[in-house]
Amino acid sequence: MPNITLPDGSRRSYEQPLSLAEVAASIGPGLAKAALAAKVDGRLVDLSHRLEDGQDVRVSIVTAKDPEGLEVLRHSTAHLLAYAVKELFPEAQVTIGPVIEDGFYYDFAYKRPFTPEDLAAIEQRMAQIAARDEPVQRRVLPRDEAVAFFEAQGERYKAEIIRDIPAGEDVSLYTEGSFTDLCRGPHVPSTGRLQVFKLMKVAGAYWRGDHRNEQLQRIYGTAWTRKEDQAAYLHRLEEAEKRDHRRLGRELDLFHFQDEAPGLAFWHPKGWQIWQAVEQYMRRVYRDSGYQEVRGPQVLDVSLWKRSGHWDNYAENMFFTESEKRQYALKPMNCPGHVQIFNAGLRSYRDLPLRYGEFGGCHRNEPSGALHGLLRVRGFTQDDGHIFCTEQQIEPEVAAFHGQAMKTYADFGFSDIALKIALRPEKRIGSDEVWDKAEQALRDALRGSGVDSWTELPGEGAFYGPKIEYHMKDSIGRAWQVGTMQVDFMMPERLDASYVDEQSTRRRPVMLHRAIVGSMERFIGVLIEHHAGAMPLWLAPVQAVVMSITDDSAAYAAQVAQRLQKQGLRVESDLRSDKIGYKIREHSLQKIPYLLVVGDKERSSESVAVRARGNQDLGVLSLSAFEQRLRAELAAVQGG
Numbered sequence: 001m002p003n004i005t006l007p008d009g010s011r012r013s014y015e016q017p018l019s020l021a022e023v024a025a026s027i028g029p030g031l032a033k034a035a036l037a038a039k040v041d042g043r044l045v046d047l048s049h050r051l052e053d054g055q056d057v058r059v060s061i062v063t064a065k066d067p068e069g070l071e072v073l074r075h076s077t078a079h080l081l082a083y084a085v086k087e088l089f090p091e092a093q094v095t096i097g098p099v100i101e102d103g104f105y106y107d108f109a110y111k112r113p114f115t116p117e118d119l120a121a122i123e124q125r126m127a128q129i130a131a132r133d134e135p136v137q138r139r140v141l142p143r144d145e146a147v148a149f150f151e152a153q154g155e156r157y158k159a160e161i162i163r164d165i166p167a168g169e170d171v172s173l174y175t176e177g178s179f180t181d182l183c184r185g186p187h188v189p190s191t192g193r194l195q196v197f198k199l200m201k202v203a204g205a206y207w208r209g210d211h212r213n214e215q216l217q218r219i220y221g222t223a224w225t226r227k228e229d230q231a232a233y234l235h236r237l238e239e240a241e242k243r244d245h246r247r248l249g250r251e252l253d254l255f256h257f258q259d260e261a262p263g264l265a266f267w268h269p270k271g272w273q274i275w276q277a278v279e280q281y282m283r284r285v286y287r288d289s290g291y292q293e294v295r296g297p298q299v300l301d302v303s304l305w306k307r308s309g310h311w312d313n314y315a316e317n318m319f320f321t322e323s324e325k326r327q328y329a330l331k332p333m334n335c336p337g338h339v340q341i342f343n344a345g346l347r348s349y350r351d352l353p354l355r356y357g358e359f360g361g362c363h364r365n366e367p368s369g370a371l372h373g374l375l376r377v378r379g380f381t382q383d384d385g386h387i388f389c390t391e392q393q394i395e396p397e398v399a400a401f402h403g404q405a406m407k408t409y410a411d412f413g414f415s416d417i418a419l420k421i422a423l424r425p426e427k428r429i430g431s432d433e434v435w436d437k438a439e440q441a442l443r444d445a446l447r448g449s450g451v452d453s454w455t456e457l458p459g460e461g462a463f464y465g466p467k468i469e470y471h472m473k474d475s476i477g478r479a480w481q482v483g484t485m486q487v488d489f490m491m492p493e494r495l496d497a498s499y500v501d502e503q504s505t506r507r508r509p510v511m512l513h514r515a516i517v518g519s520m521e522r523f524i525g526v527l528i529e530h531h532a533g534a535m536p537l538w539l540a541p542v543q544a545v546v547m548s549i550t551d552d553s554a555a556y557a558a559q560v561a562q563r564l565q566k567q568g569l570r571v572e573s574d575l576r577s578d579k580i581g582y583k584i585r586e587h588s589l590q591k592i593p594y595l596l597v598v599g600d601k602e603r604s605s606e607s608v609a610v611r612a613r614g615n616q617d618l619g620v621l622s623l624s625a626f627e628q629r630l631r632a633e634l635a636a637v638q639g640g
Contacts, residue, residue, distance in 0.1 A: 002051035004059040014051070021047040021189065024061045034063040036193060037072045037186045044068055046138055046186040064225035071099055076136065076188040077126075077197045077223040078104035083179035084125035085219075088118075094181065095157040095207065095216060102233060103222035107205050109157065114202045114217055122219070123199045133192030134177040138185060146171045146182065157207065158182050196230050197223040239476045245528040246373040252533055252590060254541075255374070263371045263378030265521060270541035273570065274524055277539045279359060281411070282383040282517060289404055291357035291385055296337025298361060302327045307494055308336040309429045313463040317364045334360035335488075335513055338386040339495040342509075347499040352509060353389035353397055359520070360384045374525030381520045387512040388497070391441075397512055398445030398468070398485055405483045405516045409472050411637045412539075413530060416473035419451060422460035429464055430490045438487040439466045464490045465513070474530040482523060486513040534591040534613055537630070538637050540570070544630075545592050546608070547574045547583045549599035556603040560596065560623065569630060584611065596626070 003013045004023065012026070020040070024047065025032040038045055039060045051057065062069045078097035085092050085108055097106030108114075114122075141149065143165050150158040162171055162182060174183050176191055188194065200220040207213035224230040249255045254271030257264070267275060286293055299321065305311045310318070310332065319330040331337065338356050347354065363379050370376050387397050409417055421442055424435045446454060446468065454468075461467055470483035488511040492498075498506040517523040527535070537543055544564065548557040554575040561573035574583050580597060587595055597609040601620075608626055610618040621629070 001053055003056040004051070005057070007058075007060045017050055017052045019048055019050050020045065020059065020061070023051070023059060027061070031061055031063070034065075035061045036064060036069045036188050037062040039068070044072070044186055047189050048138060049186075070225060072186055072188060073194065073225060074099045074104045074223045075183075075185075076191075077194050077221065078106050079136075079174065079176065079179075079181050079183065079187065080126050080129060080191060080194050080197075081106050081122065081199070081219060081221055082108075082181060083129055083176060083191075084122045086179055087129075088121060088125055093155055093157055096161070103200070103220060105218050105220045107207075107216040107218045109207075109214070109216050114219065119199050119202060119219070123197075126194075126197065126199075129177065130191045130194045132177065133190050135190050136174055136176045136187045138172055138174055138187075140170045140172050143167060143169050143171055146173065149173075149180075150182070153180075194223070196225065196227050197221055198230065198234070236476050236478075240478070240529070243476070243529040243532045244373075245375070245525040248528050248533040249373070254528070257373070262368060263366060263376075265374060265377065265379075271524075273541035274527070274535065274539055275520060278517065278520060278524060278527075279383075282359075282408075285383075285404055285408060285516065286357040286385070289355070289400065291355040294338065294341055294356045294358050296331070296334055296341065296358060296360060298363075299328045299330055300337065302329050304336055304340075304495075305329050308339075308491060309464060309494055310336070313427055313429070317366070319363050319365050330363040331360070332362050332364045334358050334362065334382065334384045335386055335491060335511070336495060339491060339497050339511070342388055342497055343495070347388070347509075349390065349499055349501045349507075352499060353387050353393050354509075355385060355387045357383070357385040374521040374528075377519070377521050380522065382515050383517050383520065385514045387514065388492075388499075388509040389512065390507075391510055394441045394487060394510055394512070395445045395448050398442065398487075399449040401485050401512075401514050401516075402446070402449045402451070402468075405470055405485075408516050409470070409482075412527065413536060414472040414474070418471040418473070418479065419446065419454040420457050420469040420471060421446075421454055422457045422462075422467045422469055424461050424466060425459050425463060427463055428461070429494070434489045435466065438489055441487050442466055442468055442485070462486055462513075464488050467513075470516075472526075474526065475532075480522075480526045482518045482526070483516045484514065484518065488513060532591075534593075536637070537593045537633050540591075540593050542572055542590070542592050543570045544594040544596055545572050545574055545587045546596045546598060547580060547587070549580050549597060551577060553599045553603050557596075557598045560598060560608060563623070564627070564630075567627065588613075588615070594626075594630075 001013055001015060002017060003011065005011050020038040021035065024035040035047055038047055038049065039062060040049065041057050062072065064070065064073065082094045082097055086094065089110060091111065093109040095107040095109065097104060143162055147159050147162045150162065165171060171182060172184060173180050174185060174187055198221060200222060203218045203220065205216050205218040207216055222230065222233060224233065252270065253268050255265045255267050302311060314332060318332050321328050341356060342354065359381050361379065361381050366376060366378050389397055406417065423439055465486045465488040467484045467486035469481050471479045471481050473479050492508045492511050497509055499509055501507045546557045546561045548554040557573050557575055561571045564571040584595055591613060593613050595611040602608055607620050607622050609620050610626060612618055
């Protein structure tokens with residue numbers, strides 16, 4: 001007699017073995033119709049999974065409303081894609097098709113490239129197969145029988161995957177209609193459950209991700225539980241394309257990349273002005289929060305990186321060089337250098353907490369395929385800081401940092417911030433006891449800051465310590481991980497940092513690694529996309545342009561620009577003899593916050609005709625009234 005406990009705590013008993021589909025039906029016809037899969041003692045399984053006599057388990061039925069339900073839908077739609085490809089192109093071989101964020105993909109080996117017309121035909125065939133509502137059935141075969149099955153089908157890639165499974169193990173296959181695929185599952189009970197999907201694009205991919213292997217074709221798709229959700233996602237993609245910081249960087253003349261320096265940005269004057277606005281804002285955060293700004297070397301002997309632990313845990317991501325038979329590394333992080341500054345003098349408990357801040361340039365050897373504009377680079381600068389403190393000072397320091405970070409994000413225009421704690425990874429230094437203490441310190445500090453909700457990420461901490469991550473959501477709903485606060489008991493030990501306590505005994509400080517914006521390059525890339533290039537006044541590289549209507553008003557336009565420039569405003573003048581409508585259109589495309597038009601009337605009255613970004617006509621203002629408006633707008637943000 002199977003016994004189950006449902007999520008609401010109620011219990012049910014059945015007189016004979018039954019499937020989870022039958023369990024769903026026994027609860028109600030609505031649930032049976034909505035069910036996609038189930039969880040048994042937390043393990044995701046198919047609805048065909050049977051409960052046997054004597055089992056006493058916790059069961060929850062998974063529907064499209066559950067996150068796991070969406071994953072099952074997407075996984076099943078990947079198989080639907082492969083099924084459609086095999087029906088239309090029987091000679092194509094299927095390889096691997098996982099779920100990814102917002103969708104799925106499947107890799108195929110085929111004699112010619114798939115065309116856009118092929119993609120449309122495949123999507124249409126997927127809809128036809130879904131309409132047939134074919135059952136999806138699972139069966140298990142011994143490994144060698146599964147190899148023979150796929151070899152007989154001509155699917156050599158599937159056979160190769162199965163050969164890597166240890167001998168004697170069983171593998172599961174899923175069949176829908178005439179198509180059978182290798183998969184752990186689970187899957188929806190029938191193809192009719194797959195209603196909302198779209199194929200997105202075709203790209204190249206190497207078999208098993210290895211460039212030495214043959215190249216395959218990867219078809220990307222997306223799948224959702226509701227048409228409205230898919231429509232919103234597609235709209236978000238359109239918005240993301242419009243906001244792509246790489247395109248805006250070219251159009252607004254902010255920065256560029258070129259092959260001679262992969263993953264390294266060339267900053268143009270306007271882009272560097274944005275950089276300076278961000279850096280000077282963060283420099284004020286340093287100053288107001290009790291940080292002392294420092295500067296460490298870019299290149300350090302590898303012996304230091306061995307002592308810090310980076311050599312064993314991070315060497316594959318570092319750049320190395322050699323001089324006079326000594327091996328050096330470009331720093332990927334600033335922390336070992338800051339420990340050297342701490343160690344340069346005798347420290348007392350009275351000195352703690354000691355806070356160092358640095359706009360430190362770092363280099364990391366990222367794979368070329370992972371580079372992505374400013375968002376993923378090989379050379380970057382961090383608003384990096386390290387706090388040397390006692391264990392008793394961890395909580396107030398983390399709480400103070402939390403307040404600094406939240407205010408900073410608000411000033412830059414971000415209000416939706418999610419917090420996560422990344423816990424110990426498999427590859428790490430230090431004992432479990434030390435990690436227990438560090439992880440609990442972060443939890444206690446967040447609670448002490450009034451934070452009562454966060455997500456924990458097992459295995460995602462740095463090799464030397466756990467960290468709080470700040471994930472900010474942008475204007476089109478994408479989340480970006482930016483700031484971090486890390487507790488590190490290990491590096492002070494490894495690099496022999498110490499202070500003298502009240503009893504004149506040498507003790508190890510705790511080292512807190514903190515950054516608010518993180519990589520300056522990445523943060524500016526996110527800012528550009530968040531604001532679609534239309535930066536707020538205090539960040540805009542050019543805050544206003546003064547345009548003359550006639551040659552007679554050109555001298556007055558130049559005078560207005562100079563007056564505003566002397567007040568520290570970033571103002572340019574356009575004295576060309578072009579028509580004023582042309583000038584307005586040109587500068588509007590550059591997303592300038594304010595366009596000031598002056599002619600004979602404005603010259604005689606010492607005024608300006610003001611257009612705010614977004615084609616807002618503010619009318620004619622006296623020059624002093626316009627100056628007052630700018631000062632009030634800039635004063636709203638401390639960084640202005």
